[in-house]
Amino acid sequence: xxxxxxxxxxxxxxxxxxxxxxxxxxxxxxxxxxxxxxxxxxxxxxxxxxxxxxxxxxxxxxxxxxxxxxxxxxxxxxxxxxxxxxxxxxxxxxxxxxxxxxxxxxxxxxxxxxxxxxxxxxxxxxxxxxxxxxxxxxxxxxxxxxxxxxxxxxxxxxxxxxxxxxxxxxxxxxxxxxxxxxxxxxxxxxxxxxxxxxxxxxx
DNA sequence: AAGTCTCT
DNA sequence: TAAA
Numbered sequence: 001x002x003x004x005x006x007x008x009x010x011x012x013x014x015x016x017x018x019x020x021x022x023x024x025x026x027x028x029x030x031x032x033x034x035x036x037x038x039x040x041x042x043x044x045x046x047x048x049x050x051x052x053x054x055x056x057x058x059x060x061x062x063x064x065x066x067x068x069x070x071x072x073x074x075x076x077x078x079x080x081x082x083x084x085x086x087x088x089x090x091x092x093x094x095x096x097x098x099x100x101x102x103x104x105x106x107x108x109x110x111x112x113x114x115x116x117x118x119x120x121x122x123x124x125x126x127x128x129x130x131x132x133x134x135x136x137x138x139x140x141x142x143x144x145x146x147x148x149x150x151x152x153x154x155x156x157x158x159x160x161x162x163x164x165x166x167x168x169x170x171x172x173x174x175x176x177x178x179x180x181x182x183x184x185x186x187x188x189x190x191x192x193x194x195x196x197x198x199x200x201x202x203x
Numbered sequence: 204a205a206g207t208c209t210c211t
Numbered sequence: 212t213a214a215a
Contacts, residue, residue, distance in 0.1 A: 049206055065205070109205095120205045144215095154215080177205075179214080 005166070009155050012145050012171035015096065019162040024137055024188055030086040031108060031137075031195060034058050037083045038076045040110055046070070052115040058106040059085045061202045063124070070124050072105060072202050085199075089135075093199050096166055097131045103199035111141065111181050111194040119150065119177040122167070122200065130201035131168035137161050137195040140182040146175045161186045 005013030019027065040054040043065040057063055061072035062082045075081055085106045093103050109117075122132050136159040143165070146154035156179070159165065167174060181194045189195065 043205085045204065045206065047204065047206085049204085051205060053205075063205095070205075117205055118207085122205095142213095156214090 007157055009145055009157070010147055010171045010174055011167075011169040012174060012176075013166045013168075014157060014159070015164045015166075016160070017162055018092075018096075018164040019135070021162075021188075024162050026088065027135070027137065027197075028188065028195075030088060031197075034083045034086075034106075034108060037080065038062070039078070040108070041077060051117075052111075053117055054110045054112070054115075056082075056108050058083045058089075058108070060104040063105060063107045063198075072124060089197065089199065092135065092164065093133055096164060097133060097168070100130060101201050103133070104202040105198075105200045107198040107200070109196040109198065111139070111178065111196070113181070113183045113193065115178075115193075116180055117178045119144065119146065119154075119175045121148075121173050121175055122198075123173060125200055125202050127201065127203070128173060131166050131172065133199040134165045134167075135197040135199075136163045136165075137197070138186045138189040139192065139194040140185045141194050141196070142179040142181070144177055144179055145171065148173050148175070150175055158182075161188050
C-alpha cells in the first residue's frame with residue numbers, strides 16, 4: 001500500500017497515514033477484545049516508581065517490569081495467557097517488515113492525559129536485529145528519537161493516529177521516548193488519550 | 204531510569 | 212509550559 005516512508009531519522013522510518021479511519025476503527029475493536037481478556041495495568045519500574053503509561057500485551061510474551069527488572073513474561077499478571085496477536089496486526093508487520101519471523105509480542109501502551117515515556121532503548125529481546133514496529137492510535141504524541149548513546153542528538157516528530165513507525169538497522173537500538181501527548185486531538189478514542197502498539201520478535 | 208527534576 |  002505505501003511505497004516508502006515519508007520520514008527517516010537515523011534509519012527510523014515513519015509511514016504517516018498508513019492506516020485510514022476505517023482501519024483504525026477495526027484495529028480498535030481488536031484491541032477492545034485484547035484489553036477485556038488482559039486488562040491494562042501500570043508496571044513498576046525496577047526502582048519502584050509506577051509508570052505513567054498503562055499497558056497490556058498480546059502474543060506469546062508480554063512485556064513486564066517490576067523490582068526484578070525489565071523482561072518478557074508468558075502470562076498476564078492475572079495468571080492467564082496473553083491473547084493472540086490479531087491477524088490484521090500481523091499483516092501490518094509483514095507488509096512493512098517483509099521477510100521476518102512473526103512478532104511474538106504486541107505491547108499495548110495507553111497514554112492518558114499526562115502520561116509520557118522517558119528515553120530508552122528496546123533491548124530486552126534475545127535477537128536485537130529484528131525490527132521493532134509501532135502503531136499510533138488516538139491522540140497525537142510527540143515522539144523523540146536519538147542514537148545509540150543516551151546523550152546523542154535527538155529529533156522530534158509528531159505521531160498521529162494511523163501512523164506506523166519502524167525501527168530497524170541503525171535505529172533498532174536508538175534511544176526514543178514520548179515527551180507528551182496532545183490530549184483530545186483525536187476523536188478516535190471516546191475516552192481520549194493515545195494507544196500505541198509495539199510489535200517485536202522476542203526469542 | 205520505560206522517571207523526574209530543574210532550568211529556561 | 213516546552214526543551215533537554
